[in-house]
Amino acid sequence: MRPLLISLLLLAGTPLLAQDGPATPSPSSPQKEVEPRGGAARFEAAFLTKRFGERFQGAFEKALGRKLDTPVEFVITDGMGMKALVESESGPLGAKLTDVSPEQFLAQSRALSKAVLGKLRTSDGKIVINPETFKAFGKLYHPDCQGQAFLDAVMIHEAVHAAQHQKRSIATFLGGQTTTPAIRARMSVVEGHAQLVARAAARELGLEASFKLLVRVASELPKEMPEAEREVMRVLLAEISIPYVQGETFIQALAKALGGVAQAEERAFKSPPKTIRQVTRPAEYLNPPKERIEVKPLVAKMTEKLGIPELTASNIVPISDAQLRAALALADQKLLERCIKELNASVVMVSGNPKGQQGIMVVNHFASSQGAKDLLEVERQVLAQKDKDFSRPDSPYKILSLEYEKSPFKGIAGFTSERTVSVQGGSVHVYTVVLQFGDWCIEAFLSNVEDAKPKLLGFLERALPVLGAKIERTDGSSSSEAEGEPSEGEGKEKAPVKTSGEDDDEPDKASKSE
Numbered sequence: 001m002r003p004l005l006i007s008l009l010l011l012a013g014t015p016l017l018a019q020d021g022p023a024t025p026s027p028s029s030p031q032k033e034v035e036p037r038g039g040a041a042r043f044e045a046a047f048l049t050k051r052f053g054e055r056f057q058g059a060f061e062k063a064l065g066r067k068l069d070t071p072v073e074f075v076i077t078d079g080m081g082m083k084a085l086v087e088s089e090s091g092p093l094g095a096k097l098t099d100v101s102p103e104q105f106l107a108q109s110r111a112l113s114k115a116v117l118g119k120l121r122t123s124d125g126k127i128v129i130n131p132e133t134f135k136a137f138g139k140l141y142h143p144d145c146q147g148q149a150f151l152d153a154v155m156i157h158e159a160v161h162a163a164q165h166q167k168r169s170i171a172t173f174l175g176g177q178t179t180t181p182a183i184r185a186r187m188s189v190v191e192g193h194a195q196l197v198a199r200a201a202a203r204e205l206g207l208e209a210s211f212k213l214l215v216r217v218a219s220e221l222p223k224e225m226p227e228a229e230r231e232v233m234r235v236l237l238a239e240i241s242i243p244y245v246q247g248e249t250f251i252q253a254l255a256k257a258l259g260g261v262a263q264a265e266e267r268a269f270k271s272p273p274k275t276i277r278q279v280t281r282p283a284e285y286l287n288p289p290k291e292r293i294e295v296k297p298l299v300a301k302m303t304e305k306l307g308i309p310e311l312t313a314s315n316i317v318p319i320s321d322a323q324l325r326a327a328l329a330l331a332d333q334k335l336l337e338r339c340i341k342e343l344n345a346s347v348v349m350v351s352g353n354p355k356g357q358q359g360i361m362v363v364n365h366f367a368s369s370q371g372a373k374d375l376l377e378v379e380r381q382v383l384a385q386k387d388k389d390f391s392r393p394d395s396p397y398k399i400l401s402l403e404y405e406k407s408p409f410k411g412i413a414g415f416t417s418e419r420t421v422s423v424q425g426g427s428v429h430v431y432t433v434v435l436q437f438g439d440w441c442i443e444a445f446l447s448n449v450e451d452a453k454p455k456l457l458g459f460l461e462r463a464l465p466v467l468g469a470k471i472e473r474t475d476g477s478s479s480s481e482a483e484g485e486p487s488e489g490e491g492k493e494k495a496p497v498k499t500s501g502e503d504d505d506e507p508d509k510a511s512k513s514e
């Protein structure tokens with residue numbers, strides 16, 4: 001899922017809007033005038049350019065907090081033209097990334113080009129609009145997506161990108177990064193600023209309903225999507241909407257602290273956030289903490305002790321607040337928000353093989369032990385609700401077997417679950433362990449791995465001392481490595497710290513050791 005997420009994020013991720021690159025209408029689909037009937041959108045370049053300049057520019061500049069250097073111009077393309085635009089943009093960006101292959105990135109970018117409504121063309125600063133996508137969204141979301149008011153809302157959002165590009169190169173701003181988290185953080189500036197300005201301008205122009213529909217298209221799944229797919233896509237969409245949703249909140253917080261939208265724009269583009277955490281927690285961006293525990297290197301040390309033959313190399317990536325909210329949406333929301341407020345870092349390790357066997361460990365560190373205890377309760381609630389949902393007659397999943405047990409380790413709170421679930425004619429066996437000790441909360445599971453229980457518990461016995469846990473099995477057994485106090489270089493060593501200026505969203509990769 002990771003490469004798909006990367007492409008979605010870098011291509012504006014939603015049916016909304018991507019950023020840079022040349023695009024022209026394909027020769028097979030020349031521009032033609034479309035006579036609107038009632039409120040139908042009128043897709044003509046000259047008409048849209050004139051409409052924006054005469055009707056929208058005044059309110060737009062008021063919301064932007066500054067004057068445009070040159071008029072905003074629009075260009076009409078089609079699916080082929082937008083695909084060319086996406087490919088030209090994805091190639092240079094994908095070639096520099098170290099956490100996804102250029103081939104994967106480009107292939108998925110091509111597929112996603114069908115979901116782009118509008119895009120900035122950095123070669124000349126014009127905005128490219130694809131009418132075909134408006135028609136498609138009219139069927140998927142609401143007929144009003146084919147109306148002029150919806151097109152107006154898209155034009156205003158895209159005009160912010162044109163204004164941004166007039167002041168600095170958006171291609172340069174996004175380019176030069178080597179990891180997708182770094183680009184996502186910068187995209188949150190670009191898209192968050194566009195959303196904040198467009199929302200204010202839409203309010204001034206009486207286009208609030210159309211802007212709300214635009215937000216819906218950007219942040220909701222089509223109702224027609226099968227329920228089995230929605231579960232996965234809901235978490236994915238929460239992540240890809242970060243540049244729009246959390247990005248707007250970020251710019252809004254800067255505007256409040258710095259005295260206006262123009263000041264927020266200047267600060268965010270001049271000194272962009274380095275991590276998604278800074279985006280979702282603007283107070284930390286404005287006043288960075290001097291130091292905090294660096295979790296990813298600890299997780300890397302833990303995965304070196306994996307020792308599960310079926311699983312190959314592991315990838316370690318951060319989890320955003322938005323992902324946690326989506327993944328744990330079934331829990332009590334007040335408790336979840338209290339938990340997230342205390343969260344210092346959440347990191348996931350994913351290991352697997354081509355046969356579909358998989359191991360996942362999520363390591364969460366909190367500012368207090370109460371935050372870790374809250375997450376343990378949240379995890380209980382989520383699993384209990386999923387068990388209930390899976391038991392519904394209309395559920396695409398069926399529980400074939402299920403067993404819960406208390407924490408397998410003395411002095412460590414938590415529980416385990418072992419279940420077999422039928423999925424699309426097959427079955428998946430999952431053994432899960434959720435533990436809390438001190439200010440740490442750990443969730444780990446193995447799926448479709450033979451002898452999952454002893455293998456996962458053995459891994460945790462070897463790995464948890466890295467976090468300072470004293471490991472002793474409740475049944476009296478214990479691995480020789482985990483007996484007594486943690487060995488030097490593991491639990492006894494001082495947890496590493498880092499200054500907030502470092503990029504804690506940059507993914508690490510750790511290979512399994514035998």
